[in-house]
Amino acid sequence: MSHNVGVVVFPGSNCEKDAMEALADLGARPHLLWHADNALQGVDAVVIPGGFAHGDYLRPGAIARFSPAMEAIIDFANDGGPVLGICNGFQVLTEAGLLPGALQKNAGLKFLCKEVEIRVETTNSVLTNMAHEGQILRIPINHFEGNFTCTEETLIELQEKEQIILTYTENPNGSIANIAGICNAGRNVVGLMPHPERACHSLLGSIDGRVLLESFIQGEHAKV
Amino acid sequence: MVYDACVEVKLREGIADPQGSTIEKATANLGFSGITNVRVGKCIRFQIEAEDDQEANNIVTELCNSFLTNPVIEEAVIEIQVAG
Structure with a gap:
Protein backbone atom coordinates (compact mmCIF):
# COMPACT_ATOMS: atom_id res chain seq x y z
CA MET A 1 0.00 0.00 0.00
CA SER A 2 1.09 3.57 -0.66
CA HIS A 3 1.07 4.44 3.03
CA ASN A 4 2.42 7.92 2.73
CA VAL A 5 0.35 10.05 0.44
CA GLY A 6 1.27 13.70 -0.06
CA VAL A 7 -1.66 16.07 -0.59
CA VAL A 8 -0.43 19.28 -2.18
CA VAL A 9 -1.78 22.57 -0.90
CA PHE A 10 -1.65 25.72 -3.01
CA PRO A 11 -3.03 29.08 -1.90
CA GLY A 12 -6.67 28.61 -2.84
CA SER A 13 -6.85 24.81 -2.60
CA ASN A 14 -10.00 23.86 -0.70
CA CYS A 15 -10.45 20.09 -0.92
CA GLU A 16 -7.25 18.99 0.79
CA LYS A 17 -8.97 18.11 4.06
CA ASP A 18 -11.67 16.08 2.33
CA ALA A 19 -8.92 14.19 0.51
CA MET A 20 -6.94 13.66 3.73
CA GLU A 21 -10.04 12.40 5.52
CA ALA A 22 -10.95 9.93 2.77
CA LEU A 23 -7.39 8.65 2.34
CA ALA A 24 -6.94 8.17 6.10
CA ASP A 25 -10.26 6.36 6.28
CA LEU A 26 -8.96 3.94 3.64
CA GLY A 27 -5.86 3.21 5.70
CA ALA A 28 -3.27 5.54 4.16
CA ARG A 29 -1.19 8.09 6.03
CA PRO A 30 -1.84 11.33 4.20
CA HIS A 31 0.07 14.49 4.90
CA LEU A 32 -0.03 17.96 3.48
CA LEU A 33 2.73 19.24 1.20
CA TRP A 34 3.05 23.00 0.82
CA HIS A 35 3.30 24.11 -2.81
CA ALA A 36 6.34 26.30 -2.16
CA ASP A 37 8.46 23.36 -0.95
CA ASN A 38 10.41 21.62 -3.64
CA ALA A 39 10.50 18.33 -1.73
CA LEU A 40 8.01 15.50 -1.54
CA GLN A 41 9.33 14.19 1.80
CA GLY A 42 9.54 10.61 0.62
CA VAL A 43 5.85 10.12 -0.11
CA ASP A 44 4.71 7.06 -2.07
CA ALA A 45 1.97 8.88 -3.98
CA VAL A 46 0.81 12.43 -4.61
CA VAL A 47 -2.70 13.90 -4.73
CA ILE A 48 -3.37 17.37 -6.10
CA PRO A 49 -6.77 18.25 -4.64
CA GLY A 50 -9.57 20.47 -5.87
CA GLY A 51 -9.99 24.17 -5.28
CA PHE A 52 -8.84 27.34 -6.94
CA ALA A 53 -5.05 27.24 -6.84
CA HIS A 54 -3.71 30.80 -7.00
CA GLY A 55 -7.27 32.00 -7.50
CA ASP A 56 -7.44 30.33 -10.92
CA TYR A 57 -6.05 33.64 -12.23
CA LEU A 58 -5.12 33.69 -15.91
CA ARG A 59 -6.35 30.09 -16.30
CA PRO A 60 -6.96 27.32 -13.76
CA GLY A 61 -3.59 25.75 -13.03
CA ALA A 62 -1.62 28.29 -15.09
CA ILE A 63 0.22 29.73 -12.10
CA ALA A 64 0.19 26.58 -9.97
CA ARG A 65 2.27 24.71 -12.53
CA PHE A 66 5.21 26.98 -11.70
CA SER A 67 5.09 26.25 -7.96
CA PRO A 68 8.30 24.63 -6.67
CA ALA A 69 6.39 21.49 -5.61
CA MET A 70 5.44 20.91 -9.24
CA GLU A 71 9.07 20.46 -10.28
CA ALA A 72 9.40 17.67 -7.75
CA ILE A 73 6.04 16.19 -8.81
CA ILE A 74 7.04 16.18 -12.49
CA ASP A 75 10.25 14.28 -11.61
CA PHE A 76 8.27 11.92 -9.37
CA ALA A 77 5.73 11.27 -12.14
CA ASN A 78 8.42 10.74 -14.76
CA ASP A 79 9.97 8.12 -12.46
CA GLY A 80 6.64 6.27 -12.42
CA GLY A 81 5.28 7.63 -9.14
CA PRO A 82 1.47 7.63 -8.80
CA VAL A 83 -0.02 11.13 -9.17
CA LEU A 84 -3.72 11.92 -8.94
CA GLY A 85 -5.26 15.28 -9.83
CA ILE A 86 -8.85 15.85 -8.77
CA CYS A 87 -10.82 18.69 -10.38
CA ASN A 88 -8.51 21.70 -10.05
CA GLY A 89 -5.72 19.15 -9.64
CA PHE A 90 -6.62 17.75 -13.08
CA GLN A 91 -6.40 21.28 -14.50
CA VAL A 92 -2.97 21.72 -12.88
CA LEU A 93 -1.73 18.44 -14.38
CA THR A 94 -2.79 19.44 -17.91
CA GLU A 95 -1.19 22.87 -17.53
CA ALA A 96 2.00 21.21 -16.28
CA GLY A 97 2.03 18.96 -19.35
CA LEU A 98 1.77 15.76 -17.29
CA LEU A 99 -1.58 15.05 -18.95
CA PRO A 100 -2.66 16.00 -22.49
CA GLY A 101 -5.52 18.32 -23.43
CA ALA A 102 -7.04 21.21 -21.52
CA LEU A 103 -10.13 22.00 -19.46
CA GLN A 104 -12.40 24.73 -20.72
CA LYS A 105 -15.46 26.48 -19.38
CA ASN A 106 -18.51 24.21 -19.24
CA ALA A 107 -20.77 24.26 -22.27
CA GLY A 108 -23.80 26.20 -21.06
CA LEU A 109 -21.57 28.30 -18.78
CA LYS A 110 -23.07 26.91 -15.58
CA PHE A 111 -21.11 26.08 -12.48
CA LEU A 112 -22.08 22.45 -11.94
CA CYS A 113 -22.44 21.01 -8.47
CA LYS A 114 -24.25 17.68 -8.49
CA GLU A 115 -23.87 13.94 -8.42
CA VAL A 116 -23.20 12.32 -11.80
CA GLU A 117 -22.72 8.80 -13.09
CA ILE A 118 -19.38 7.87 -14.52
CA ARG A 119 -18.32 4.69 -16.25
CA VAL A 120 -15.00 2.90 -15.78
CA GLU A 121 -13.59 2.50 -19.30
CA THR A 122 -10.40 0.69 -18.39
CA THR A 123 -8.97 -0.80 -15.23
CA ASN A 124 -5.45 -0.25 -16.51
CA SER A 125 -4.53 2.86 -14.49
CA VAL A 126 -3.46 3.67 -10.95
CA LEU A 127 -6.97 5.00 -10.25
CA CYS A 150 -7.97 18.49 -27.08
CA THR A 151 -6.91 18.27 -30.70
CA GLU A 152 -8.32 15.51 -32.87
CA GLU A 153 -4.90 13.84 -33.02
CA THR A 154 -4.69 13.82 -29.22
CA LEU A 155 -8.19 12.38 -28.95
CA ILE A 156 -7.32 9.57 -31.37
CA GLU A 157 -4.18 8.85 -29.38
CA LEU A 158 -6.12 8.83 -26.09
CA GLN A 159 -8.60 6.40 -27.61
CA GLU A 160 -6.03 4.13 -29.24
CA LYS A 161 -3.90 3.90 -26.12
CA GLU A 162 -6.98 3.52 -23.89
CA GLN A 163 -6.03 6.55 -21.82
CA ILE A 164 -9.65 7.58 -21.35
CA ILE A 165 -10.29 5.91 -18.01
CA LEU A 166 -13.63 7.41 -16.97
CA THR A 167 -16.54 8.82 -19.00
CA TYR A 168 -19.83 10.49 -18.06
CA THR A 169 -22.92 8.42 -18.85
CA GLU A 170 -24.70 11.75 -19.45
CA ASN A 171 -22.37 14.53 -20.50
CA PRO A 172 -22.84 17.44 -18.06
CA ASN A 173 -20.29 19.93 -19.37
CA GLY A 174 -19.63 19.43 -23.09
CA SER A 175 -16.48 17.40 -22.51
CA ILE A 176 -15.15 15.85 -25.73
CA ALA A 177 -15.98 12.11 -25.99
CA ASN A 178 -17.77 12.39 -22.59
CA ILE A 179 -14.38 12.37 -20.90
CA ALA A 180 -14.44 12.57 -17.09
CA GLY A 181 -10.92 11.30 -16.47
CA ILE A 182 -7.76 10.32 -18.33
CA CYS A 183 -4.34 8.91 -17.60
CA ASN A 184 -0.92 9.46 -19.15
CA ALA A 185 0.82 6.94 -21.40
CA GLY A 186 2.60 5.48 -18.36
CA ARG A 187 -0.81 5.06 -16.64
CA ASN A 188 0.65 6.40 -13.36
CA VAL A 189 -0.63 9.98 -13.72
CA VAL A 190 -4.40 10.37 -13.63
CA GLY A 191 -6.76 13.33 -13.65
CA LEU A 192 -10.51 13.48 -13.25
CA MET A 193 -13.10 16.20 -12.73
CA PRO A 194 -15.43 14.27 -10.36
CA HIS A 195 -14.54 14.20 -6.65
CA PRO A 196 -14.09 10.60 -5.41
CA GLU A 197 -13.06 11.91 -1.97
CA ARG A 198 -16.59 13.26 -1.55
CA ALA A 199 -18.13 9.87 -2.19
CA CYS A 200 -16.32 7.76 0.39
CA HIS A 201 -18.84 7.58 3.22
CA SER A 202 -22.50 6.57 3.25
CA LEU A 203 -23.28 9.76 5.16
CA LEU A 204 -22.25 11.65 2.02
CA GLY A 205 -24.73 9.74 -0.13
CA SER A 206 -22.32 7.50 -2.03
CA ILE A 207 -19.33 5.30 -1.31
CA ASP A 208 -18.51 4.79 -4.99
CA GLY A 209 -15.38 6.95 -4.76
CA ARG A 210 -13.75 4.42 -2.45
CA VAL A 211 -12.85 1.93 -5.18
CA LEU A 212 -10.95 4.65 -7.03
CA LEU A 213 -8.98 5.88 -4.03
CA GLU A 214 -8.44 2.28 -2.89
CA SER A 215 -7.02 1.52 -6.33
CA PHE A 216 -4.76 4.53 -5.99
CA ILE A 217 -3.32 3.60 -2.60
CA GLN A 218 -3.65 -0.21 -2.56
CA GLY A 219 -3.42 -1.31 -6.20
CA GLU A 220 -0.71 -3.46 -7.74
CA HIS A 221 1.52 -0.45 -8.41
CA ALA A 222 1.50 0.31 -4.68
CA LYS A 223 2.73 -3.13 -3.62
CA VAL A 224 6.46 -2.64 -3.33
CA MET B 1 13.62 51.29 -24.34
CA VAL B 2 10.24 50.85 -22.70
CA TYR B 3 7.51 49.33 -24.82
CA ASP B 4 3.76 49.07 -24.37
CA ALA B 5 2.65 45.54 -25.06
CA CYS B 6 -0.85 44.27 -25.67
CA VAL B 7 -1.37 40.53 -25.88
CA GLU B 8 -4.71 39.35 -27.18
CA VAL B 9 -5.30 35.79 -26.00
CA LYS B 10 -7.89 34.01 -28.09
CA LEU B 11 -9.16 30.50 -28.53
CA ARG B 12 -7.70 28.64 -31.46
CA GLU B 13 -9.88 28.18 -34.49
CA GLY B 14 -12.08 25.14 -34.12
CA ILE B 15 -12.06 25.23 -30.33
CA ALA B 16 -15.63 25.63 -29.08
CA ASP B 17 -16.26 28.91 -27.28
CA PRO B 18 -19.14 28.55 -24.79
CA GLN B 19 -18.94 32.25 -23.83
CA GLY B 20 -18.97 33.35 -27.47
CA SER B 21 -21.99 31.24 -28.35
CA THR B 22 -23.92 32.40 -25.27
CA ILE B 23 -23.25 36.05 -26.17
CA GLU B 24 -24.20 35.37 -29.76
CA LYS B 25 -27.56 33.94 -28.69
CA ALA B 26 -28.11 36.95 -26.41
CA THR B 27 -27.51 39.43 -29.22
CA ALA B 28 -30.30 37.84 -31.26
CA ASN B 29 -32.60 37.75 -28.23
CA LEU B 30 -31.97 41.46 -27.70
CA GLY B 31 -32.98 42.24 -31.25
CA PHE B 32 -29.52 42.77 -32.77
CA SER B 33 -29.67 40.83 -35.98
CA GLY B 34 -26.86 39.58 -38.16
CA ILE B 35 -24.24 39.14 -35.44
CA THR B 36 -22.30 35.92 -35.97
CA ASN B 37 -19.00 34.26 -35.11
CA VAL B 38 -18.75 35.79 -31.64
CA ARG B 39 -15.50 34.76 -29.98
CA VAL B 40 -14.39 35.83 -26.52
CA GLY B 41 -10.75 36.33 -25.58
CA LYS B 42 -8.82 38.49 -23.21
CA CYS B 43 -6.37 41.33 -23.52
CA ILE B 44 -3.34 41.54 -21.28
CA ARG B 45 -1.51 44.88 -21.29
CA PHE B 46 1.87 45.58 -19.74
CA GLN B 47 5.11 47.46 -20.24
CA ILE B 48 8.40 45.83 -21.05
CA GLU B 49 11.96 47.07 -21.13
CA ALA B 50 14.10 45.82 -24.02
CA GLU B 51 17.00 46.88 -26.24
CA ASP B 52 14.88 47.07 -29.40
CA ASP B 53 11.65 45.93 -31.08
CA GLN B 54 13.09 42.55 -31.95
CA GLU B 55 14.13 41.76 -28.39
CA ALA B 56 10.80 42.97 -27.00
CA ASN B 57 8.97 40.77 -29.49
CA ASN B 58 11.08 37.73 -28.66
CA ILE B 59 10.53 38.11 -24.92
CA VAL B 60 6.78 38.59 -25.25
CA THR B 61 6.48 35.64 -27.64
CA GLU B 62 8.33 33.45 -25.15
CA LEU B 63 6.13 34.76 -22.32
CA CYS B 64 3.02 33.89 -24.33
CA ASN B 65 4.20 30.40 -25.17
CA SER B 66 5.25 29.51 -21.65
CA PHE B 67 2.66 31.31 -19.54
CA LEU B 68 0.07 33.69 -20.98
CA THR B 69 -1.55 31.15 -23.29
CA ASN B 70 -2.28 27.47 -23.12
CA PRO B 71 -1.14 26.46 -26.61
CA VAL B 72 -3.50 23.45 -26.56
CA ILE B 73 -6.53 25.74 -26.90
CA GLU B 74 -5.29 29.31 -27.21
CA GLU B 75 -3.11 31.55 -29.34
CA ALA B 76 -1.81 35.08 -28.91
CA VAL B 77 -1.77 38.17 -31.07
CA ILE B 78 1.02 40.45 -29.92
CA GLU B 79 1.17 44.20 -30.41
CA ILE B 80 4.20 46.15 -29.27
CA GLN B 81 4.98 49.84 -29.58
CA VAL B 82 7.36 52.27 -27.94
CA ALA B 83 5.74 53.59 -24.77
CA GLY B 84 4.54 57.10 -25.16
Missing part, protein backbone atom coordinates in the same frame (compact mmCIF):
# COMPACT_ATOMS: atom_id res chain seq x y z
CA THR A 128 -9.10 2.18 -11.65
CA ASN A 129 -7.17 -1.05 -11.18
CA MET A 130 -9.48 -2.36 -8.43
CA ALA A 131 -12.69 -1.37 -10.23
CA HIS A 132 -14.12 -3.39 -13.10
CA GLU A 133 -14.60 -2.34 -16.67
CA GLY A 134 -18.06 -0.95 -17.31
CA GLN A 135 -18.65 -0.28 -13.61
CA ILE A 136 -20.93 2.71 -13.05
CA LEU A 137 -20.01 5.01 -10.17
CA ARG A 138 -22.06 7.83 -8.64
CA ILE A 139 -19.69 10.64 -7.75
CA PRO A 140 -20.21 14.41 -7.38
CA ILE A 141 -18.81 17.02 -9.71
CA ASN A 142 -18.21 20.61 -8.65
CA HIS A 143 -16.69 22.75 -11.37
CA PHE A 144 -17.01 25.57 -13.87
CA GLU A 145 -14.14 24.56 -16.13
CA GLY A 146 -14.42 20.82 -16.58
CA ASN A 147 -15.09 20.69 -20.30
CA PHE A 148 -12.19 18.54 -21.50
CA THR A 149 -10.91 19.49 -24.91
